[in-house]
Amino acid sequence: MTNKVKFEFAAIPENAALARVVVAAFITPLDPSVGEISDIKTAVSEAVTNAIIHGYNGNGNGNETAVTISMHNVSRQIHIEVSDSGVGIENIASAMEPLFTTKPEMERSGLGFTVMESFMDTVEVTSRPNEGTTIKMVKQLAGER
């Protein structure tokens, strides 16, 4: 079975929970393990949180900012794309280094990309200053249980 969904939401912190629920609901029919659901929810949470607090600098406004998630599956392979139209990332390589953060005063751990890379099979980041960021992640679910 192949399925797809695309949704857009205001870039406010409360919506990370909404994004996790939608993503979990999308993959549930594929009968993933509890660990696989948790890994995917965590990676999505990191990507969405980055979009909200870095892409839009935490100035989310329901009318002006949006995060978009597009998902599809190819059999048991899950493809998830999280995009924003925020400030973009100047140096992607630095941003992806473990413990790198531009906001230490906010107690950011600098682990967002490390978590995404650990919990998903592949993570690809495309970004341009002032044009936004897109994070593409793929995870292969284990065979039918």
Next chain:
Amino acid sequence: MQININGKVLFATLDGELDYHMAEKFRTQLDAAFEKSACRHILLDMSDVSFMDSSGIGMVIGRYKKAELRGGRLVLAGMSESLAKLYEMSGLSKIVSRAATNEAAISMLGGPLV
């Protein structure tokens, strides 16, 4: 979240999903209670936390630093398997101890009256 003072231990029961949004709320409440108290240690009961991401890790490290400034420690109790995975993966396990139960955590912190 519930906060109790048990000797030198600030004992907080967290619940729900520990993401950026909730981490901000927990941080504010925990810091206010810790600053008012004479506690040295912080015990976070995580058994009702169903989800955590790196914002949660950042919040825990921040509270660990507050306890350390008073010569105390922070212990996490009752983490689920998925929380434990992030705890190990993030390296948090190198600086923050973990206990299976609140009782075990209290005794790691030297007992209720210390």
